Structures are given as C-alpha cells and as structure tokens.
Amino acid sequence: MPVGTAGSVKSLTTEQLKALSTQDSGLRTGPEIILCNTYHLMLRPGIDLLQRLGGVHRFMSWDRAILSDSGGFQVFSLAAIRKVREDGVEFRSHLDGSLHFLSPEKSIEIQSRLGVDIAMAFDECPTYGLSRDDVERSMQLTHRWAKRSLAAPPATRHPPPALFGIAQGGVYPDLRKRSIEEIGSMDFDGMALGGIAVGETKEQMFDVINTASPLMPRDKPRYLMGVGTPEDLLDAVAAGMDMFDCVMPTRNARNGSLFTSSGKVHIKNAQYADDQGPLDSDCTCLACRTVSRAYLRHLFVSGEIAGLVYNTIHNVWFYLDLMRKVRQSIASHSFAAFREAFLSQLTREHE
Amino acid sequence: MPVGTAGSVKSLTTEQLKALSTQDSGLRTGPEIILCNTYHLMLRPGIDLLQRLGGVHRFMSWDRAILSDSGGFQVFSLAAIRKVREDGVEFRSHLDGSLHFLSPEKSIEIQSRLGVDIAMAFDECPTYGLSRDDVERSMQLTHRWAKRSLAAPPATRHPPPALFGIAQGGVYPDLRKRSIEEIGSMDFDGMALGGIAVGETKEQMFDVINTASPLMPRDKPRYLMGVGTPEDLLDAVAAGMDMFDCVMPTRNARNGSLFTSSGKVHIKNAQYADDQGPLDSDCTCLACRTVSRAYLRHLFVSGEIAGLVYNTIHNVWFYLDLMRKVRQSIASHSFAAFREAFLSQLTREHE
Numbered sequence: 001m002p003v004g005t006a007g008s009v010k011s012l013t014t015e016q017l018k019a020l021s022t023q024d025s026g027l028r029t030g031p032e033i034i035l036c037n038t039y040h041l042m043l044r045p046g047i048d049l050l051q052r053l054g055g056v057h058r059f060m061s062w063d064r065a066i067l068s069d070s071g072g073f074q075v076f077s078l079a080a081i082r083k084v085r086e087d088g089v090e091f092r093s094h095l096d097g098s099l100h101f102l103s104p105e106k107s108i109e110i111q112s113r114l115g116v117d118i119a120m121a122f123d124e125c126p127t128y129g130l131s132r133d134d135v136e137r138s139m140q141l142t143h144r145w146a147k148r149s150l151a152a153p154p155a156t157r158h159p160p161p162a163l164f165g166i167a168q169g170g171v172y173p174d175l176r177k178r179s180i181e182e183i184g185s186m187d188f189d190g191m192a193l194g195g196i197a198v199g200e201t202k203e204q205m206f207d208v209i210n211t212a213s214p215l216m217p218r219d220k221p222r223y224l225m226g227v228g229t230p231e232d233l234l235d236a237v238a239a240g241m242d243m244f245d246c247v248m249p250t251r252n253a254r255n256g257s258l259f260t261s262s263g264k265v266h267i268k269n270a271q272y273a274d275d276q277g278p279l280d281s282d283c284t285c286l287a288c289r290t291v292s293r294a295y296l297r298h299l300f301v302s303g304e305i306a307g308l309v310y311n312t313i314h315n316v317w318f319y320l321d322l323m324r325k326v327r328q329s330i331a332s333h334s335f336a337a338f339r340e341a342f343l344s345q346l347t348r349e350h351e
Numbered sequence: 352m353p354v355g356t357a358g359s360v361k362s363l364t365t366e367q368l369k370a371l372s373t374q375d376s377g378l379r380t381g382p383e384i385i386l387c388n389t390y391h392l393m394l395r396p397g398i399d400l401l402q403r404l405g406g407v408h409r410f411m412s413w414d415r416a417i418l419s420d421s422g423g424f425q426v427f428s429l430a431a432i433r434k435v436r437e438d439g440v441e442f443r444s445h446l447d448g449s450l451h452f453l454s455p456e457k458s459i460e461i462q463s464r465l466g467v468d469i470a471m472a473f474d475e476c477p478t479y480g481l482s483r484d485d486v487e488r489s490m491q492l493t494h495r496w497a498k499r500s501l502a503a504p505p506a507t508r509h510p511p512p513a514l515f516g517i518a519q520g521g522v523y524p525d526l527r528k529r530s531i532e533e534i535g536s537m538d539f540d541g542m543a544l545g546g547i548a549v550g551e552t553k554e555q556m557f558d559v560i561n562t563a564s565p566l567m568p569r570d571k572p573r574y575l576m577g578v579g580t581p582e583d584l585l586d587a588v589a590a591g592m593d594m595f596d597c598v599m600p601t602r603n604a605r606n607g608s609l610f611t612s613s614g615k616v617h618i619k620n621a622q623y624a625d626d627q628g629p630l631d632s633d634c635t636c637l638a639c640r641t642v643s644r645a646y647l648r649h650l651f652v653s654g655e656i657a658g659l660v661y662n663t664i665h666n667v668w669f670y671l672d673l674m675r676k677v678r679q680s681i682a683s684h685s686f687a688a689f690r691e692a693f694l695s696q697l698t699r700e701h702e
C-alpha cells in the first residue's frame with residue numbers, strides 16, 4: 001500500500017497514482033489500495049469537514065480501496081504531549097498544539113466517518129527499548145482496546161469498514177505469542193503485526209516476524225505494518241506476510257534515493273550527470289520509458305518539482321511491480337526461485 | 352508558451368504537459384511550443400553535456416517545438432556580476448560564481464547546439480528608469496548585436512533554428528520606432544518586443560505596445576516577451592501581438608494564486624476549506640474535473656507537492672485554453688465580443 005498520509009500519495013496526483021496500473025492478461029495490477037493516516041486527517045482538514053465532503057475517497061477522487069491506520073502510531077511518534085489513560089489518549093497536535101482525544105471508540109468512529117474500506121483497531125505502539133514489564137502492560141492495554149474497537153458502534157449508515165486487529169508484544173517472543181493468540185481469538189477481518197520497524201535491529205525484526213507468522217490466523221490477511229525495503233518485503237512474504245505499507249518509496253524518492261533492480265541509485269551523484277541510460281533498464285515506468293538518468297539528476301540538483309514527481313512515479317512503480325512479480329511467482333509456485341534471483345541481482349550489482 | 356526554465360515546465364512531467372492538449376474537431380490544441388532559458392541551461396547542466404545528450408528535446412522527452420531566449424534577459428536580471436563590452440557580456444553565475452561569456456555569436460551557437468526550433472537574437476535588456484540617452488546607447492548596441500546574431504555561423508549540421516530579432520527602445524516612442532525599423536529591415540523570421548514588463552506601469556507598457564505593433568512586419572510572427580496576465584494577453588492580442596511567454600501561470604500556481612474565468616482564487620483562503628465545487632466550473636482541466644476547491648486548499652496548506660502539481664495543471668491549462676478561445680474567436684471574426692465577455696466576467700466576479 002502506497003502511503004497517502006494526508007489524503008494524497010506524496011508528490012502524485014490521484015490520476016498519476018492510478019496510471020501506475022498495468023494490464024496483464026486483462027487483469028489490472030497496480031495500486032489497488034492505499035493507506036491514509038487518521039491522525040493527520042483528523043488534525044487537517046478535520047473529520048467533520050471530511051465527512052461533509054463525502055469521505056476520503058471523494059475528497060481525493062480515488063475510487064479504489066483505502067485502509068486507515070487507527071491514529072495510534074502517530075499519536076505516539078508525532079504528537080507534542082500525550083497522556084495515556086485506560087479510556088484513551090489525550091494529545092496535542094504537532095501542528096498547532098490544539099488538544100485532541102483518541103480512544104478505541106473515537107478512532108473507529110473517525111475511521112468509519114472517513115469512509116475507508118479497512119479500519120485498524122486502536123492500539124498503543126510502545127517505543128523500542130522498553131522493559132519486558134512495560135511492553136507487557138502496554139500489550140494488555142492494546143488487547144482491552146482491541147475488544148473495545150470491535151464493540152464500537154458504527155458511526156455512519158454506510159456499511160462499516162472491515163476491521164483488522166493489531167498484535168503487539170515488542171521483541172519478546174512469549175509476549176508476541178500471547179498477543180497473537182489474544183487478538184486472533186477476536187472476530188477481526190485481518191490481523192496486523194504492529195510495533196515493528198520502530199528501532200529494533202533487522203535481526204530482531206525478523207525474529208519477531210518468524211515467530212509470529214506461523215501463529216497468525218491462516219484464513220485472514222496478515223499485515224506487517226510499516227515495512228520496509230524491497231529485501232524486507234521478500235523476506236516477510238517468505239515468512240508468510242500478505243500486506244505492507246511503507247513511506248520508503250515516496251520518502252526516498254523525495255531524497256533522490258531510487259530503487260532499481262540492481263540496487264539503490266542516489267540520483268544526485270555526479271556519475272549520473274552524463275548517463276543517457278534509463279534509471280532502471282528492467283523497468284517500464286513512465287520515468288524509465290521517457291527520460292534518462294542525466295535528466296533525473298539535473299531535475300533533482302536543480303530543485304525542480306518535476307524531479308520529485310518522476311522519482312516518486314518510479315519508486316512506487318518499483319514496489320508495485322515487485323509485489324506483482326511476487327504474486328505471480330507464488331501463483332506459479334516459483335516464489336523461492338524468484339526471490340533468490342531478485343536478491344542476487346540486487347547484491348551483485350549493488351553500488 | 353509555458354516557460355520551461357531549466358528543461359522542465361515547473362512542477363510538471365513532460366507527459367503531464369503534453370496531456371494539457373485537447374482535441375477540437377481533430378485539431379490538437381495545447382502546448383505546441385515551450386520556452387527554455389539559455390542562461391539557466393548553459394549554467395546547468397551545461398551545453399556540452401546537453402549536446403552530447405541529444406539536445407533539449409530529447410533531454411526532456413518533448414517532441415513539440417521549443418523556443419530559447421538568448422540568455423540576455425537573465426544575464427541582466429540574475430547574474431551576480433556582469434561586464435558589458437562591445438563584443439559581449441562577461442558575467443558570473445548566480446549559482447556558483449563561475450565566470451561565463453555571452454555574445455551574439457556565442458548565444459546563437461549555444462541555442463543551435465540546444466537543438467531548439469526558434470532562437471532569439473542576443474540583446475541588451477536595459478532596466479526600467481534609465482535616461483533616454485542610456486536607453487538609446489543600449490538599443491544601438493542591441494542593433495549591432497542583432498546583425499551579428501544573424502551573421503553568426505550555425506554550430507551544428509542540423510538545420511539551424513528560426514531566428515527572431517528583438518526590438519528594444521524602452522518607453523521612448525521614437526526609440527521604439529527606430530528599433531522596429533532597424534530590426535525589421537534585417538532578415539529575421541519573426542520579431543519580438545523586448546524590455547517589456549520590466550518595471551514600467553501598465554499604461555506605459557501598452558503605450559509601447561500600441562505604438563510598436565502597427566510598425567512591426569505584418570508577415571512575420573510578433574512576439575511580446577514576458578507578458579503577462581490574462582487581461583494583458585487579450586489587450587496585447589487586440590493590439591496585434593501573436594506570441595507570448597510568461598512564468599505567471601506556473602509561478603502563481605506554486606504560490607496558490609489560481610486563474611479562473613471569474614477572477615483570481617487564492618486557494619489558501621479559509622473560505623475554500625468547505626468548498627465542494629470545482630476551482631472553476633467553466634474549466635475542464637484535470638484539477639477541475641476531479642477534485643474540489645476544498646481538496647486543493649487542503650493540499651496547499653498541508654504543503655503537499657501534489658497541490659502544486661494540480662495548481663500548475665490548472666493555471667497552464669487556463670492560459671492555453673484562453674489562447675485557444677482567442678484563436679477561435681479571431682478565426683470566426685468575433686474576437687472583440689469574446690474579449691469583452693471575458694473581461695466583463697472577470698471584473699464582475701472578481702473577489
């Protein structure tokens with residue numbers, strides 16, 4: 001899922017986002033779902049306004065699916081001051097210091113008023129480095145909030161969104177196990193692993209994923225929140241995960257860090273000044289089809305907005321294309337071979 | 352002509368620029384020509400590189416026409432330090448202080464190496480407020496440089512670009528008259544009025560245009576450089592001018608100042624926060640077809656790059672559409688009525 005923080009996938013118009021689709025034997029593959037942030041949207045433009053305007057789909061003119069996070073992660077990572085109580089979290093906006101409150105009921109109400117297709121249960125996302133006791137206490141709060149999220153009444157007359165639960169438990173295998181059992185016993189439509197990629201090492205992260213995945217419900221989508229690099233996605237798919245969101249393709253694009261089939265390209269580097277070749281000769285995105293590395297470098301070093309747009313088109317396309325190939329290889333029982341070939345090309349040519 | 356300063360029309364990919372075309376009874380109307388700045392391109396990425404890369408068309412993947420200015424205007428408005436001599440101008444780059452030289456021969460050489468379709472003669476553009484004597488001296492230099500521009504040898508084997516002369520003369524009617532006669536007597540493919548919109552009042556500007564236009568060659572395109580607002584364009588067309596370039600649609604878009612058929616909209620204003628209507632209900636651009644004023648305001652106040660893209664799409668479309676209607680009304684002998692209706696709608700509803 002490309003991340004559309006505040007109602008737009010950074011740097012792209014909705015039409016450009018839709019144009020990242022391809023037609024493969026009649027089947028549209030492309031961005032079928034994006035993620036929006038409850039925290040950002042509730043602060044600006046605000047939920048009352050968004051509901052009056054017909055919800056996020058209409059607001060951004062996007063007729064495909066939207067998943068919203070619960071707001072929890074941003075409250076714990078962005079908000080200026082926050083007070084966590086049993087009933088919910090009081091916090092001040094990082095934009096203007098205004099006071100706000102989120103609880104399981106409030107979060108579900110907001111997400112259903114946004115008109116999204118998949119809502120997330122409201123959780124507490126503990127920072128990395130907390131003691132086992134602190135993580136356990138936080139996890140138990142997340143479990144109580146999960147029950148309340150499920151029981152929260154729908155706020156609109158429309159069909160309510162699907163609701164995913166979030167398992168926490170930090171880097172502690174026994175806590176992860178308990179959290180997955182607890183959340184798995186509730187009537188959610190899917191299950192997410194939260195509290196991942198929050199500061200732990202890559203090894204710790206995959207220890208958690210490999211511990212967690214076999215315990216997760218086999219008949220529901222498994223969503224790994226906030227991950228990750230192309231290599232991470234392949235490893236996580238190998239571990240059994242289905243869904244991902246990450247700001248990396250859009251954020252890196254704005255920093256000139258571009259993903260290619262032979263490794264990362266830092267487009268501002270002088271070596272690309274005279275490079276007439278496409279960014280990635282294996283790629284068929286608009287940027288790779290129409291302009292050179294030399295042009296992309298020129299736009300980037302000149303601070304041209306169009307450079308950010310080309311970069312974003314490429315990076316998001318690269319991720320979508322990777323996941324398309326993953327799905328194809330799974331369908332043809334050749335995922336392991338695909339993964340190995342992809343990783344070996346990355347490693348072999350990595351600059 | 353939309354302005355593509357450094358090889359991109361600000362905020363737009365080349366594909367987005369091309370998508371601003373419409374099909375009217377089989378005839379494509381849209382951006383058929385853009386302007387690029389010799390000064391900017393010679394400093395970055397540099398002419399040797401651009402020539403190696405196959406010229407500006409290929410660099411930016413643009414297969415329609417390009418007009419380049421001569422570099423003169425930017426040397427006189429942007430360069431850090433400059434020394435004007437009979438043979439040319441020595442100046443320091445505003446980017447890194449590096450030393451450069453432009454002369455009629457050098458400018459024509461560069462423009463032909465860029466591979467553009469229309470090149471401009473190298474002129475001196477005097478700032479507003481100079482004495483008649485100073486403007487006259489500068490004009491005479493421009494005339495000598497014009498002759499040298501015409502005589503400059505082509506730098507490439509390709510067919511050389513068409514070459515337009517530039518008449519100067521400031522706000523002094525007799526100087527303008529002399530300059531037009533002088534430049535008009537030379538074998539240029541078109542004639543431009545330079546030194547316009549450089550600080551003089553609107554009244555002075557139109558005094559110059561109205562004095563100049565009847566004296567300009569009737570069988571060659573007449574290009575009014577650096578103008579202007581939609582009202583200015585209509586008035587200048589009424590005075591007999593054919594071609595224009597201006598950064599206003601792209602620059603204003605980035606500042607949230609949007610042109611509509613009922614006047615300017617400053618999209619950041621709170622009054623648009625809840626406004627579900629399109630930016631301009633008379634407009635059929637992508638922004639007006641797909642999103643609301645509320646969304647455009649939200650993107651702008653949130654600092655979303657997509658907001659700049661939507662704004663630019665709209666403003667450039669507005670200008671192109673205005674000129675399309677101008678051409679249609681001229682063809683159907685109803686320009687005066689069209690102009691009156693357009694201006695009266697602007698004035699009536701202007702905020």
